[in-house]
Amino acid sequence: MPEAGILTGAVGLIGEPEQADDILYDGSADLIFLAREFLRQPYWPIKAAHAPGTAIPLPVQYARAFPNQPSR
DSSP states (O other): OOTTSSOOEEESSOOSHHHHHHHHHTTSOSEEEOHHHHHHOTTHHHHHHHTTSOOOOBOGGGTTTOTTSOBO
């Protein structure tokens, strides 16, 4: 837990997966809020999942939207 003694969330100007990852791993926050970034990039979680270079399968429902990605 952060120094506040309660769970803490980070919000604002977090646009890159690596930035969110750094905030969580260095203990600055327990949760990342990305509402505005989701408006800009609705598929941000997919971008974040592929950031470290690991290929995760997409749900079958997304296969038409991402034809070059493997699906389940």
